[in-house]
Amino acid sequence: MVEQNLSIPKYWRRTQQYYRLVATRCAKCGKTYFPPRRVCDCGNDALDPFELPKNGSLVTLTVLRSVSVDFEKQRPLLIGVVDLGGVKLMGQIVDCPSPTALRAGTPMEVVFRRVKEDGEHGIIYYGYKFRPVKGCES
Amino acid sequence: MIGIVGWGTYIPRYRIKTTEIAESWGDDPLRIKDMYLVEEKAVGLFDEDTVTMSVEAGRIAIRRAGIDASHVGAIFVGSESKPYAVKPISSILIDALGTSRNVFTADLEFACKAGSDSIVSAMGLVKSGMVKYGLAIGTDASQGEPGEHLEYSVGTGAAAYVIGSNNVAAEIKAVHPFVSDTPDFWRREGYPFPVHGEGFTGEPAYFKHVITAAKELMTELGMKPSDFDYAIFHQPNARFPLRAASILGFPLDKVKDGIVVDKIGNTYSAAALMGLANVLEKAKPGSKILMVPFGSGAGANAFYIETTDLVVEKAKMGKTVEQYLAEKVYIDYSYYLKYRKLIRLH
Numbered sequence: 001m002v003e004q005n006l007s008i009p010k011y012w013r014r015t016q017q018y019y020r021l022v023a024t025r026c027a028k029c030g031k032t033y034f035p036p037r038r039v040c041d042c043g044n045d046a047l048d049p050f051e052l053p054k055n056g057s058l059v060t061l062t063v064l065r066s067v068s069v070d071f072e073k074q075r076p077l078l079i080g081v082v083d084l085g086g087v088k089l090m091g092q093i094v095d096c097p098s099p100t101a102l103r104a105g106t107p108m109e110v111v112f113r114r115v116k117e118d119g120e121h122g123i124i125y126y127g128y129k130f131r132p133v134k135g136c137e138s
Numbered sequence: 139m140i141g142i143v144g145w146g147t148y149i150p151r152y153r154i155k156t157t158e159i160a161e162s163w164g165d166d167p168l169r170i171k172d173m174y175l176v177e178e179k180a181v182g183l184f185d186e187d188t189v190t191m192s193v194e195a196g197r198i199a200i201r202r203a204g205i206d207a208s209h210v211g212a213i214f215v216g217s218e219s220k221p222y223a224v225k226p227i228s229s230i231l232i233d234a235l236g237t238s239r240n241v242f243t244a245d246l247e248f249a250c251k252a253g254s255d256s257i258v259s260a261m262g263l264v265k266s267g268m269v270k271y272g273l274a275i276g277t278d279a280s281q282g283e284p285g286e287h288l289e290y291s292v293g294t295g296a297a298a299y300v301i302g303s304n305n306v307a308a309e310i311k312a313v314h315p316f317v318s319d320t321p322d323f324w325r326r327e328g329y330p331f332p333v334h335g336e337g338f339t340g341e342p343a344y345f346k347h348v349i350t351a352a353k354e355l356m357t358e359l360g361m362k363p364s365d366f367d368y369a370i371f372h373q374p375n376a377r378f379p380l381r382a383a384s385i386l387g388f389p390l391d392k393v394k395d396g397i398v399v400d401k402i403g404n405t406y407s408a409a410a411l412m413g414l415a416n417v418l419e420k421a422k423p424g425s426k427i428l429m430v431p432f433g434s435g436a437g438a439n440a441f442y443i444e445t446t447d448l449v450v451e452k453a454k455m456g457k458t459v460e461q462y463l464a465e466k467v468y469i470d471y472s473y474y475l476k477y478r479k480l481i482r483l484h
Binding site: 015016019020051073074094095097111112113114115124126129131134135136 | 151152183184185186187189190193194221222230233234236465466467469476
């Protein structure tokens with residue numbers, strides 16, 4: 001039997017947020033939640049789903065050279081915080097071999113990529129990452 | 139009127155020059171460039187595959203179509219480089235694009251022809267009234283064995299088309315197939331790289347099928363090359379489509395906008411469809427287009443397409459092939475091997 005290390009149900013339950021950045025907004029007070037929530041802090045349980053914008057701007061980033069085993073062949077790993085219409089989201093930054101070109105405020109876009117795979121036989125996890133809209137020239 | 143309501147493409151940002159590959163393997167770089175007329179090719183990062191590229195191209199196609207994703211009633215994806223041997227790309231697209239769950243879906247394989255077969259399949263469902271819109275995609279991130287000549291041309295990309303009968307930007311007026319059992323190129327199950335049936339590559343495969351399909355379509359329609367404004371052919375390299383055009387009697391001016399292989403390599407199931415996107419993004423209303431995708435094994439579909447008044451406006455509604463071509467980061471051969479996972483990693 002092929003060994004499977006990652007939790008498929010845990011991933012599958014979140015595909016809407018991983019694939020399309022589906023958030024929720026409280027119909028009463030307007031508060032936005034990502035990851036989506038079913039009950040608002042104000043107590044209201046009527047929240048509407050909506051997709052976050054696919055363009056935003058960089059807030060901050062860091063370059064990781066010591067990374068977990070799933071990502072060690074992708075070093076260095078760029079992890080950034082990107083502001084998507086007021087929602088600040090952390091994620092991997094790709095297509096940018098020169099991170100020194102990136103600054104707070106750099107326009108970023110959401111891209112759909114492979115995030116993880118469970119070895120050679122297991123499931124492939126897809127989801128969002130970010131990249132600079134205009135390339136990565138310094 | 140059945141035709142293209144919207145289209146979108148995806149080309150990865152990284153590029154490698156064919157001269158860089160040739161130098162790594164001791165081939166004469168100028169001879170290689172002259173042989174294939176491929177300047178550079180697009181290289182997908184390790185996290186890019188035919189699923190991710192289909193999503194990106196599909197999103198642009200739906201935006202250009204100006205429709206809600208929930209109106210898409212069919213999704214067909216043509217590819218010979220699926221991430222899973224068993225698990226469809228098309229079902230992942232349902233959730234990634236946000237369509238409804240009541241969608242006819244299938245992944246198709248016919249070497250480089252399957253992207254165009256996706257269009258034909260979607261056309262059938264639209265024409266029969268079973269769906270309002272069908273999404274047809276051609277995408278590949280295929281394999282070229284390091285050190286083998288295929289490595290000079292194998293590229294990465296996707297092209298997506300929304301097919302429908304409302305707000306059509308380019309009417310598909312006719313399609314004509316020509317297929318035979320020809321052993322020119324194949325990849326066996328479980329083997330990572332494809333193989334050429336040397337005696338069958340070129341004349342008995344590509345040229346016979348492309349030329350015959352094009353000629354039979356023109357005969358059927360009572361048209362000749364001078365009636366068309368553009369001709370687009372499958373492009374495993376840039377020499378083949380140029381020669382096909384020459385055999386059929388199309389001047390260079392009518393072929394050049396449909397050739398992108400020189401800048402991104404052979405994107406297989408997306409190759410001719412990528413050329414079509416580039417043409418649609420430059421064409422005037424009323425332009426007559428001949429497109430002939432080809433797939434090894436072997437077969438060709440010849441399309442007669444005519445743009446409408448909407449083509450110019452729709453071209454502005456999404457990222458163009460020209461924009462993708464301009465956005466590039468060059469990498470050397472070591473990064474190419476790493477990004478395409480050609481180094482065996484444990």
